[in-house]
Amino acid sequence: MRVHVVEDDAGVSDSLSLILGNVGHKVVAYPDAESLFKAPPPEGRDAVIVDLSLPGIPGAQLVRWLLNLATPPRVMVITGQSQSFIDHQLRGLQPTWLVRKPLDADTITRVLPAE
Protein backbone atom coordinates (compact mmCIF):
# COMPACT_ATOMS: atom_id res chain seq x y z
CA MET A 1 0.00 0.00 0.00
CA ARG A 2 0.94 3.60 -0.46
CA VAL A 3 0.06 6.82 1.28
CA HIS A 4 -0.68 9.72 -1.05
CA VAL A 5 -0.29 13.16 0.49
CA VAL A 6 -2.07 16.04 -1.27
CA GLU A 7 -0.95 19.19 0.51
CA ASP A 8 0.26 22.47 -0.96
CA ASP A 9 2.19 23.64 2.10
CA ALA A 10 5.74 22.43 1.56
CA GLY A 11 6.59 22.27 5.27
CA VAL A 12 3.51 20.25 6.20
CA SER A 13 3.91 17.94 3.22
CA ASP A 14 7.60 17.30 3.90
CA SER A 15 7.22 16.66 7.64
CA LEU A 16 4.19 14.44 7.09
CA SER A 17 6.10 12.42 4.50
CA LEU A 18 8.98 12.08 6.93
CA ILE A 19 6.78 10.68 9.70
CA LEU A 20 4.96 8.30 7.35
CA GLY A 21 8.23 7.21 5.76
CA ASN A 22 9.74 6.50 9.18
CA VAL A 23 6.79 4.25 10.02
CA GLY A 24 7.55 2.30 6.84
CA HIS A 25 4.92 3.63 4.42
CA LYS A 26 5.64 4.35 0.81
CA VAL A 27 4.73 8.00 0.42
CA VAL A 28 3.84 9.95 -2.72
CA ALA A 29 3.36 13.69 -2.25
CA TYR A 30 1.44 16.05 -4.57
CA PRO A 31 1.20 19.85 -4.21
CA ASP A 32 -2.38 19.90 -5.58
CA ALA A 33 -5.26 17.77 -6.80
CA GLU A 34 -4.32 18.34 -10.43
CA SER A 35 -1.00 16.56 -10.04
CA LEU A 36 -2.67 13.59 -8.35
CA PHE A 37 -5.01 13.28 -11.31
CA LYS A 38 -1.99 13.04 -13.63
CA ALA A 39 -0.59 10.06 -11.69
CA PRO A 40 -2.09 6.53 -11.64
CA PRO A 41 -5.20 6.60 -9.43
CA PRO A 42 -4.90 5.43 -5.82
CA GLU A 43 -5.85 1.80 -5.20
CA GLY A 44 -8.31 0.44 -2.67
CA ARG A 45 -5.49 -0.57 -0.30
CA ASP A 46 -3.99 2.93 -0.39
CA ALA A 47 -4.66 5.84 1.88
CA VAL A 48 -4.93 9.45 0.67
CA ILE A 49 -4.35 12.41 2.93
CA VAL A 50 -6.09 15.51 1.54
CA ASP A 51 -5.73 19.07 2.75
CA LEU A 52 -9.10 20.76 2.45
CA SER A 53 -7.70 24.13 1.32
CA LEU A 54 -5.91 23.40 -1.91
CA PRO A 55 -5.03 25.80 -4.69
CA GLY A 56 -7.02 25.13 -7.85
CA ILE A 57 -9.39 22.17 -7.56
CA PRO A 58 -10.77 22.31 -3.99
CA GLY A 59 -9.87 19.54 -1.54
CA ALA A 60 -13.54 18.61 -1.08
CA GLN A 61 -13.91 17.92 -4.78
CA LEU A 62 -10.92 15.60 -4.72
CA VAL A 63 -12.42 13.77 -1.72
CA ARG A 64 -15.69 13.32 -3.58
CA TRP A 65 -13.85 11.90 -6.59
CA LEU A 66 -11.80 9.52 -4.45
CA LEU A 67 -14.84 8.23 -2.56
CA ASN A 68 -16.62 7.58 -5.87
CA LEU A 69 -13.83 5.38 -7.26
CA ALA A 70 -14.80 1.75 -7.84
CA THR A 71 -12.48 0.62 -5.06
CA PRO A 72 -12.11 3.77 -3.01
CA PRO A 73 -8.97 4.27 -0.92
CA ARG A 74 -9.20 5.33 2.69
CA VAL A 75 -9.31 9.13 2.85
CA MET A 76 -7.98 11.31 5.63
CA VAL A 77 -8.98 14.95 5.44
CA ILE A 78 -6.64 17.35 7.22
CA THR A 79 -7.51 21.00 7.79
CA GLY A 80 -6.80 24.00 9.95
CA GLN A 81 -10.07 25.70 9.07
CA SER A 82 -13.06 26.41 11.27
CA GLN A 83 -15.82 23.85 11.79
CA SER A 84 -18.27 25.91 9.76
CA PHE A 85 -15.85 25.99 6.84
CA ILE A 86 -15.35 22.21 7.08
CA ASP A 87 -19.11 21.52 7.21
CA HIS A 88 -19.70 23.83 4.30
CA GLN A 89 -16.95 22.23 2.20
CA LEU A 90 -17.70 18.60 2.93
CA ARG A 91 -21.52 18.86 2.83
CA GLY A 92 -22.43 15.20 3.39
CA LEU A 93 -19.11 13.69 2.28
CA GLN A 94 -17.86 11.01 4.66
CA PRO A 95 -14.08 10.76 4.61
CA THR A 96 -12.65 7.90 6.65
CA TRP A 97 -10.98 10.33 9.02
CA LEU A 98 -11.07 14.04 9.63
CA VAL A 99 -8.10 15.47 11.51
CA ARG A 100 -7.74 19.10 12.49
CA LYS A 101 -4.37 20.82 12.30
CA PRO A 102 -2.01 21.12 14.02
CA LEU A 103 -1.43 17.41 13.44
CA ASP A 104 0.67 15.22 15.63
CA ALA A 105 2.55 12.08 14.81
CA ASP A 106 0.62 9.84 17.22
CA THR A 107 -2.71 10.57 15.57
CA ILE A 108 -1.27 9.89 12.14
CA THR A 109 0.38 6.63 13.07
CA ARG A 110 -2.66 5.48 15.03
CA VAL A 111 -4.85 5.67 11.94
CA LEU A 112 -2.11 4.62 9.54
CA PRO A 113 -0.04 2.17 11.61
CA ALA A 114 3.19 0.58 10.42
CA GLU A 115 2.65 -2.20 7.90
Add this chain to the structure above:
Amino acid sequence: MREFSSPPGPLPPPTVSEARLLSVLDTAADGIIVIDEHARILIFNKACEKMFGIAAAEAIGQNVKIVMPIEYAREHDEYLGSYIRTGVKKIIGIGREVRGRHADGTIFPLELSVGEAATPDGRQFIGILRDLRPRKESEQRLADLQSELVHLARVSAIDEMGAAIAHELNQPLTALMLYLQAIRRAHAKGVDIVKVVGEILDKAAGEAERAGHIIQRMRQFVEKREPERHVRELDPLIDEAIDLTLLGQRHRIRIDRKQGTNLPPVSVDPVQVQQIVVNLVRNAIEAAAGMTDPAIHIRTRSADGTVVLEVQDNGPGIAPEALPKLFEAFASSKRRGMGLGLAISRTIAQNHGGDLLVDPGGNGKGACFSLVLPAAAAPADVG
Protein backbone atom coordinates in the same frame (compact mmCIF):
# COMPACT_ATOMS: atom_id res chain seq x y z
CA MET B 1 11.67 104.88 18.76
CA ARG B 2 11.62 107.48 21.53
CA GLU B 3 8.01 108.39 21.00
CA PHE B 4 6.92 104.79 21.79
CA SER B 5 9.05 104.13 24.81
CA SER B 6 7.96 107.21 26.77
CA PRO B 7 4.24 107.87 26.33
CA PRO B 8 2.72 111.17 27.44
CA GLY B 9 1.09 111.55 30.88
CA PRO B 10 -1.99 109.72 32.34
CA LEU B 11 -5.10 109.13 30.22
CA PRO B 12 -8.10 111.43 30.75
CA PRO B 13 -11.29 109.85 32.23
CA PRO B 14 -13.88 108.61 29.65
CA THR B 15 -16.60 110.96 28.44
CA VAL B 16 -20.34 110.13 28.58
CA SER B 17 -20.56 108.81 25.01
CA GLU B 18 -17.42 106.78 25.60
CA ALA B 19 -19.06 105.27 28.67
CA ARG B 20 -22.04 104.20 26.56
CA LEU B 21 -19.73 102.64 23.99
CA LEU B 22 -17.91 100.76 26.74
CA SER B 23 -21.11 99.22 28.05
CA VAL B 24 -21.91 98.01 24.55
CA LEU B 25 -18.45 96.53 24.13
CA ASP B 26 -18.88 94.72 27.41
CA THR B 27 -21.76 92.71 26.01
CA ALA B 28 -19.61 91.41 23.14
CA ALA B 29 -18.68 87.73 23.29
CA ASP B 30 -15.31 88.42 21.68
CA GLY B 31 -12.49 90.14 23.49
CA ILE B 32 -12.03 93.75 22.36
CA ILE B 33 -8.95 95.81 23.08
CA VAL B 34 -8.34 99.32 21.79
CA ILE B 35 -4.83 100.75 22.01
CA ASP B 36 -3.29 104.02 21.03
CA GLU B 37 -0.16 104.67 18.97
CA HIS B 38 1.93 104.00 22.05
CA ALA B 39 0.38 100.55 22.50
CA ARG B 40 -1.34 101.72 25.66
CA ILE B 41 -4.63 100.02 26.38
CA LEU B 42 -7.59 102.42 26.11
CA ILE B 43 -10.40 99.89 26.17
CA PHE B 44 -10.41 96.39 27.65
CA ASN B 45 -13.87 94.82 27.61
CA LYS B 46 -15.44 92.25 29.97
CA ALA B 47 -14.67 89.33 27.65
CA CYS B 48 -10.99 90.33 27.85
CA GLU B 49 -11.10 90.47 31.63
CA LYS B 50 -12.24 86.85 31.62
CA MET B 51 -9.92 85.77 28.84
CA PHE B 52 -6.78 87.19 30.43
CA GLY B 53 -7.73 87.27 34.12
CA ILE B 54 -6.95 90.98 34.37
CA ALA B 55 -9.45 93.62 35.54
CA ALA B 56 -10.12 96.40 33.03
CA ALA B 57 -9.26 99.02 35.64
CA GLU B 58 -5.87 97.42 35.99
CA ALA B 59 -5.26 96.93 32.27
CA ILE B 60 -6.18 100.38 31.02
CA GLY B 61 -3.20 102.60 30.56
CA GLN B 62 -0.75 99.70 30.45
CA ASN B 63 1.13 98.53 27.40
CA VAL B 64 -0.81 95.80 25.58
CA LYS B 65 2.24 93.56 26.08
CA ILE B 66 0.69 92.47 29.39
CA VAL B 67 -1.56 90.05 27.50
CA MET B 68 1.19 88.66 25.26
CA PRO B 69 3.74 85.93 25.78
CA ILE B 70 7.20 87.38 26.39
CA GLU B 71 8.52 86.58 22.92
CA TYR B 72 5.71 88.48 21.17
CA ALA B 73 5.85 91.29 23.69
CA ARG B 74 9.44 92.04 22.79
CA GLU B 75 8.62 92.49 19.13
CA HIS B 76 5.28 94.20 19.44
CA ASP B 77 6.59 97.71 20.06
CA GLU B 78 8.81 97.31 17.05
CA TYR B 79 5.95 96.14 14.83
CA LEU B 80 3.78 99.01 15.90
CA GLY B 81 6.59 101.52 15.50
CA SER B 82 7.56 100.21 12.09
CA TYR B 83 3.95 100.26 10.94
CA ILE B 84 3.47 103.82 12.04
CA ARG B 85 6.73 104.86 10.34
CA THR B 86 6.46 102.83 7.15
CA GLY B 87 2.77 101.93 6.78
CA VAL B 88 3.74 98.29 6.06
CA LYS B 89 0.96 96.13 7.44
CA LYS B 90 1.85 92.95 9.23
CA ILE B 91 -1.49 92.18 10.83
CA ILE B 92 -3.89 95.06 10.26
CA GLY B 93 -6.88 93.99 8.24
CA ILE B 94 -5.49 90.48 7.94
CA GLY B 95 -6.38 88.58 11.07
CA ARG B 96 -4.33 85.64 12.16
CA GLU B 97 -3.70 83.11 14.85
CA VAL B 98 -1.52 84.42 17.68
CA ARG B 99 -0.94 83.44 21.26
CA GLY B 100 -2.13 85.24 24.35
CA ARG B 101 -0.97 85.13 27.96
CA HIS B 102 -3.35 84.80 30.90
CA ALA B 103 -2.39 86.50 34.19
CA ASP B 104 -1.68 83.04 35.62
CA GLY B 105 0.98 82.53 32.93
CA THR B 106 -1.04 80.16 30.69
CA ILE B 107 -0.25 80.71 27.03
CA PHE B 108 -3.18 80.00 24.70
CA PRO B 109 -4.10 80.35 21.01
CA LEU B 110 -6.12 83.34 19.91
CA GLU B 111 -7.55 84.51 16.67
CA LEU B 112 -6.76 88.20 16.37
CA SER B 113 -8.03 90.69 13.84
CA VAL B 114 -6.91 94.28 14.04
CA GLY B 115 -8.55 97.37 12.62
CA GLU B 116 -7.28 100.90 12.60
CA ALA B 117 -9.15 104.15 13.25
CA ALA B 118 -7.99 107.74 12.96
CA THR B 119 -9.41 109.75 15.87
CA PRO B 120 -8.94 113.34 16.97
CA ASP B 121 -6.58 111.91 19.63
CA GLY B 122 -4.42 110.16 17.04
CA ARG B 123 -4.46 106.72 15.57
CA GLN B 124 -6.05 103.90 17.49
CA PHE B 125 -5.94 100.18 16.89
CA ILE B 126 -8.88 97.93 17.66
CA GLY B 127 -8.15 94.28 18.29
CA ILE B 128 -10.90 91.67 18.29
CA LEU B 129 -9.83 88.45 19.95
CA ARG B 130 -11.32 84.99 20.03
CA ASP B 131 -10.07 82.26 22.31
CA LEU B 132 -9.27 79.32 20.05
CA ARG B 133 -8.95 76.72 22.80
CA PRO B 134 -12.48 75.33 22.51
CA ARG B 135 -12.00 74.90 18.76
CA LYS B 136 -8.56 73.35 19.22
CA GLU B 137 -10.00 70.94 21.74
CA SER B 138 -12.73 69.78 19.44
CA GLU B 139 -10.23 69.46 16.60
CA GLN B 140 -8.06 67.36 18.88
CA ARG B 141 -11.03 65.25 19.94
CA LEU B 142 -11.91 64.72 16.33
CA ALA B 143 -8.36 63.71 15.48
CA ASP B 144 -8.33 61.30 18.45
CA LEU B 145 -11.63 59.78 17.40
CA GLN B 146 -10.42 59.42 13.89
CA SER B 147 -7.26 57.61 14.89
CA GLU B 148 -9.34 55.41 17.17
CA LEU B 149 -11.59 54.52 14.25
CA VAL B 150 -8.64 53.84 12.00
CA HIS B 151 -7.29 51.45 14.63
CA LEU B 152 -10.64 49.77 15.15
CA ALA B 153 -10.98 49.21 11.46
CA ARG B 154 -7.59 47.56 11.45
CA VAL B 155 -8.59 45.26 14.28
CA SER B 156 -11.82 44.46 12.49
CA ALA B 157 -9.93 43.60 9.30
CA ILE B 158 -7.72 41.18 11.24
CA ASP B 159 -10.75 39.83 13.04
CA GLU B 160 -12.41 39.12 9.70
CA MET B 161 -9.28 37.31 8.66
CA GLY B 162 -8.85 35.74 12.09
CA ALA B 163 -10.00 32.21 11.33
CA ALA B 164 -7.95 32.12 8.20
CA ILE B 165 -4.90 33.39 10.03
CA ALA B 166 -5.31 30.69 12.66
CA HIS B 167 -5.27 28.26 9.76
CA GLU B 168 -2.10 29.80 8.46
CA LEU B 169 -0.45 29.42 11.87
CA ASN B 170 -1.48 25.79 11.92
CA GLN B 171 0.73 25.02 8.95
CA PRO B 172 4.12 25.81 10.50
CA LEU B 173 2.95 24.43 13.84
CA THR B 174 1.99 21.15 12.21
CA ALA B 175 5.28 20.86 10.37
CA LEU B 176 7.25 21.84 13.46
CA MET B 177 5.48 19.26 15.59
CA LEU B 178 5.95 16.47 13.05
CA TYR B 179 9.65 17.20 12.55
CA LEU B 180 10.29 17.15 16.28
CA GLN B 181 8.23 14.03 16.79
CA ALA B 182 10.10 12.29 13.97
CA ILE B 183 13.36 12.90 15.79
CA ARG B 184 11.86 11.93 19.15
CA ARG B 185 10.57 8.63 17.81
CA ALA B 186 13.75 7.71 16.00
CA HIS B 187 15.69 8.52 19.13
CA ALA B 188 13.36 6.40 21.30
CA LYS B 189 13.83 3.44 19.00
CA GLY B 190 17.59 3.82 19.09
CA VAL B 191 17.69 4.49 15.34
CA ASP B 192 20.90 6.15 14.21
CA ILE B 193 19.72 9.61 13.23
CA VAL B 194 23.02 11.44 13.43
CA LYS B 195 23.17 11.88 9.67
CA VAL B 196 19.76 13.47 9.24
CA VAL B 197 19.08 15.14 12.57
CA GLY B 198 20.81 18.42 11.69
CA GLU B 199 18.81 18.82 8.54
CA ILE B 200 15.51 18.06 10.26
CA LEU B 201 16.25 20.45 13.10
CA ASP B 202 17.03 23.18 10.58
CA LYS B 203 13.70 22.61 8.92
CA ALA B 204 11.96 22.66 12.29
CA ALA B 205 13.64 25.93 13.20
CA GLY B 206 12.56 27.34 9.83
CA GLU B 207 8.95 26.47 10.58
CA ALA B 208 9.10 28.02 14.05
CA GLU B 209 10.45 31.16 12.45
CA ARG B 210 7.62 31.15 9.95
CA ALA B 211 5.06 30.98 12.77
CA GLY B 212 6.86 33.82 14.51
CA HIS B 213 6.70 36.00 11.41
CA ILE B 214 2.97 35.49 11.06
CA ILE B 215 2.40 36.58 14.64
CA GLN B 216 4.77 39.48 14.30
CA ARG B 217 3.06 40.79 11.21
CA MET B 218 -0.34 40.58 12.86
CA ARG B 219 0.88 42.25 15.98
CA GLN B 220 2.46 45.15 14.13
CA PHE B 221 -0.77 45.63 12.31
CA VAL B 222 -3.21 45.61 15.21
CA GLU B 223 -1.18 47.24 17.93
CA LYS B 224 -2.48 50.64 18.85
CA ARG B 225 0.08 53.35 18.36
CA GLU B 226 0.33 57.08 17.95
CA PRO B 227 0.26 58.06 14.30
CA GLU B 228 3.78 58.70 13.10
CA ARG B 229 5.65 59.72 9.98
CA HIS B 230 8.66 58.00 8.51
CA VAL B 231 10.38 58.47 5.21
CA ARG B 232 10.12 55.06 3.57
CA GLU B 233 10.25 53.26 0.27
CA LEU B 234 6.66 52.41 -0.60
CA ASP B 235 7.26 49.06 -2.31
CA PRO B 236 8.54 47.02 0.65
CA LEU B 237 5.60 48.28 2.73
CA ILE B 238 3.23 47.16 0.01
CA ASP B 239 4.81 43.72 -0.26
CA GLU B 240 4.50 43.12 3.47
CA ALA B 241 0.87 44.19 3.39
CA ILE B 242 0.15 41.87 0.46
CA ASP B 243 1.69 38.98 2.40
CA LEU B 244 -0.46 39.84 5.39
CA THR B 245 -3.61 39.93 3.27
CA LEU B 246 -2.86 36.63 1.57
CA LEU B 247 -2.43 35.03 4.99
CA GLY B 248 -6.10 35.64 5.50
CA GLN B 249 -7.19 34.07 2.21
CA ARG B 250 -8.59 30.61 1.88
CA HIS B 251 -8.37 30.43 -1.86
CA ARG B 252 -5.31 31.25 -3.85
CA ILE B 253 -5.40 34.05 -6.32
CA ARG B 254 -2.95 35.10 -9.00
CA ILE B 255 -1.12 38.29 -8.04
CA ASP B 256 0.77 40.17 -10.69
CA ARG B 257 3.10 42.59 -8.97
CA LYS B 258 5.13 45.26 -10.75
CA GLN B 259 7.36 47.78 -9.02
CA GLY B 260 8.13 51.16 -10.53
CA THR B 261 11.80 52.02 -11.05
CA ASN B 262 13.54 54.75 -9.05
CA LEU B 263 10.46 55.66 -7.06
CA PRO B 264 11.05 58.52 -4.64
CA PRO B 265 10.40 57.65 -0.98
CA VAL B 266 7.24 58.81 0.79
CA SER B 267 6.70 60.27 4.23
CA VAL B 268 4.08 58.04 5.80
CA ASP B 269 2.74 56.24 8.79
CA PRO B 270 3.82 52.78 7.61
CA VAL B 271 1.09 50.81 9.37
CA GLN B 272 -1.67 53.11 8.16
CA VAL B 273 -0.46 52.89 4.59
CA GLN B 274 -0.34 49.12 4.89
CA GLN B 275 -3.89 49.29 6.16
CA ILE B 276 -4.90 50.90 2.88
CA VAL B 277 -3.14 48.20 0.91
CA VAL B 278 -4.79 45.45 2.96
CA ASN B 279 -8.21 47.02 2.37
CA LEU B 280 -7.70 47.42 -1.36
CA VAL B 281 -6.28 43.96 -1.86
CA ARG B 282 -9.02 42.34 0.24
CA ASN B 283 -11.65 44.13 -1.81
CA ALA B 284 -9.94 43.09 -5.03
CA ILE B 285 -9.75 39.45 -3.94
CA GLU B 286 -13.40 39.51 -2.92
CA ALA B 287 -14.40 41.13 -6.21
CA ALA B 288 -12.44 38.69 -8.35
CA ALA B 289 -13.39 35.59 -6.34
CA GLY B 290 -16.27 34.67 -8.64
CA MET B 291 -14.16 34.72 -11.81
CA THR B 292 -12.73 31.62 -13.45
CA ASP B 293 -9.18 32.92 -13.25
CA PRO B 294 -9.16 35.47 -10.43
CA ALA B 295 -6.18 37.79 -10.74
CA ILE B 296 -5.00 41.08 -9.30
CA HIS B 297 -2.49 43.53 -10.72
CA ILE B 298 -0.61 45.56 -8.16
CA ARG B 299 1.68 48.20 -9.61
CA THR B 300 3.61 51.22 -8.40
CA ARG B 301 4.82 54.15 -10.46
CA SER B 302 5.83 57.76 -10.00
CA ALA B 303 3.92 60.64 -11.51
CA ASP B 304 4.92 64.29 -11.13
CA GLY B 305 5.88 64.61 -7.49
CA THR B 306 3.75 61.68 -6.35
CA VAL B 307 4.03 57.94 -5.96
CA VAL B 308 1.04 55.98 -7.16
CA LEU B 309 -0.08 52.49 -6.19
CA GLU B 310 -2.65 50.82 -8.43
CA VAL B 311 -4.69 47.80 -7.41
CA GLN B 312 -6.65 46.38 -10.31
CA ASP B 313 -8.74 43.23 -10.23
CA ASN B 314 -10.50 41.28 -12.95
CA GLY B 315 -13.86 41.24 -11.15
CA PRO B 316 -17.10 42.79 -12.40
CA GLY B 317 -16.14 46.41 -11.59
CA ILE B 318 -18.24 48.79 -9.52
CA ALA B 319 -21.93 49.22 -10.24
CA PRO B 320 -22.78 52.78 -11.38
CA GLU B 321 -25.39 53.11 -8.63
CA ALA B 322 -22.81 52.19 -5.96
CA LEU B 323 -20.28 54.74 -7.20
CA PRO B 324 -21.58 57.97 -5.55
CA LYS B 325 -21.46 56.44 -2.06
CA LEU B 326 -18.46 54.19 -2.62
CA PHE B 327 -16.15 56.02 -0.22
CA GLU B 328 -18.78 56.61 2.44
CA ALA B 329 -18.67 54.62 5.64
CA PHE B 330 -21.10 51.73 5.93
CA ALA B 331 -21.63 51.53 2.18
CA SER B 332 -21.25 47.81 1.60
CA SER B 333 -22.71 45.28 -0.79
CA LYS B 334 -21.29 42.38 1.21
CA ARG B 335 -23.16 40.31 3.73
CA ARG B 336 -20.38 40.54 6.29
CA GLY B 337 -18.84 43.81 5.11
CA MET B 338 -18.71 46.79 7.43
CA GLY B 339 -18.29 49.13 4.50
CA LEU B 340 -15.43 50.82 6.30
CA GLY B 341 -12.48 49.76 4.17
CA LEU B 342 -12.64 52.44 1.51
CA ALA B 343 -13.87 55.22 3.81
CA ILE B 344 -10.97 54.69 6.19
CA SER B 345 -8.49 54.25 3.36
CA ARG B 346 -9.41 57.52 1.71
CA THR B 347 -9.25 59.34 5.05
CA ILE B 348 -5.77 57.99 5.68
CA ALA B 349 -4.65 58.89 2.16
CA GLN B 350 -5.93 62.46 2.54
CA ASN B 351 -4.34 62.81 5.97
CA HIS B 352 -1.08 62.04 4.20
CA GLY B 353 -1.69 64.83 1.69
CA GLY B 354 -2.63 62.25 -0.93
CA ASP B 355 -5.84 60.72 -2.21
CA LEU B 356 -7.56 57.50 -3.12
CA LEU B 357 -9.15 57.42 -6.57
CA VAL B 358 -11.14 54.84 -8.46
CA ASP B 359 -11.67 53.79 -12.03
CA PRO B 360 -14.91 51.81 -11.66
CA GLY B 361 -14.36 49.57 -14.68
CA GLY B 362 -17.42 47.55 -15.65
CA ASN B 363 -18.32 45.90 -18.98
CA GLY B 364 -15.84 43.13 -18.46
CA LYS B 365 -13.25 45.30 -16.79
CA GLY B 366 -12.49 45.15 -13.06
CA ALA B 367 -12.21 48.16 -10.79
CA CYS B 368 -8.87 49.91 -10.39
CA PHE B 369 -8.06 51.84 -7.22
CA SER B 370 -5.16 54.31 -7.16
CA LEU B 371 -3.51 55.45 -3.99
CA VAL B 372 -1.63 58.69 -4.63
CA LEU B 373 0.96 59.84 -2.09
CA PRO B 374 3.16 62.92 -2.33
CA ALA B 375 6.84 62.11 -2.73
CA ALA B 376 8.83 62.91 0.41
CA ALA B 377 10.57 66.28 0.50
CA ALA B 378 14.25 66.45 -0.37
CA PRO B 379 16.44 64.59 2.17
CA ALA B 380 17.52 67.90 3.73
CA ASP B 381 14.04 68.48 5.19
CA VAL B 382 13.67 64.91 6.23
CA GLY B 383 15.64 64.93 9.46
